[in-house]
């Protein structure tokens with residue numbers, strides 16, 4: 702299959718490319734910075750260059766590449782700015798879907814998140830509504846996710862992957878990431894808020910399987926949604942950080958998510974729980 706991966710240099714994209722190549726697919730990475738060309742070539746993929754906000758160039762690149770499938774792994778989180786990320790979800794997805802439709806792309810697989818479900822009893826399934834009553838700044842994320850998902854759904858075949866909180870190489874939760882730094886400073890409290898994690902390798906592997914999944918939405922999270930009072934002390938210990946302070950309460954919507962649907966379709970994560978994942982990947 703000829704597959705274009707947008708966001709080829711991101712934390713998921715760079716794991717996904719070699720997985721797709723290994724399965725025998727013809728893979729083209731969409732990059733905006735030419736520095737990433739070498740690693741794509743080394744992984745056995747080719748590359749095209751475009752900024753997703755440059756609509757005209759994006760249309761040319763998609764028409765020239767003419768892939769069967771587009772995998773949308775674009776985010777804009779380097780600066781931790783929710784409005785930049787909402788912009789790429791809204792405007793970036795609009796441009797990518799329009800260019801894909803014009804180029805005759807058959808299927809889109811798009812990265813979304815599980816952190817925008819409305820509050821409710823226990824972890825969320827895919828049928829739970831999004832939290833359109835959330836206060837700002839969360840509402841910006843909810844609206845961004847909604848725009849991304851409904852725009853991607855304009856593709857006849859579409860798979861929305863709602864990822865949990867990513868950990869693994871290059872993420873905020875990696876040993877040298879932002880949250881690890883906060884934990885070492887004693888600034889990461891253990892609250893009652895529930896988080897569903899997913900390791901980046903497992904997140905990337907879900908996108909490989911999604912090439913064959915029926916159109917729809919899938920939570921891609923591990924099988925162990927946990928309150929901060931459970932996972933923060935384990936995370937801190939794995940990092941040799943001080944024992945965290947327990948602070949009761951949670952942020953709206955911190956309820957985690959359930960992965961039964963993805964498991965039913967054959968996704969079998971290497972780390973079924975963050976417990977093993979943290980133990981094996983953090984230091």
Ligand SMILES: NC(=O)c1ccc[n+]([C@@H]2O[C@H](COP(=O)([O-])OP(=O)(O)OC[C@H]3O[C@@H](n4cnc5c(N)ncnc54)[C@H](OP(=O)(O)O)[C@@H]3O)[C@@H](O)[C@H]2O)c1
Pocket residue numbers: 707708709710711712713714732733734751752753754774775776777778779780789814864865866867871872873874
């Ligand atoms: N579910 C989650 O918890 C979740 C999901 C995603 C990311 N994150 C966190 O966010 C942090 C940053 O993620 P990241 O390293 O993947 O980087 P990122 O800055 O969010 O970028 C992701 C990908 O999108 C591309 N991109 C961004 N803007 C673009 C544009 N205008 N045109 C074309 N491509 C564009 C980037 O290319 P460039 O290399 O050119 O910037 C990169 O390939 C990580 O620490 C990760 O933990 C969390």
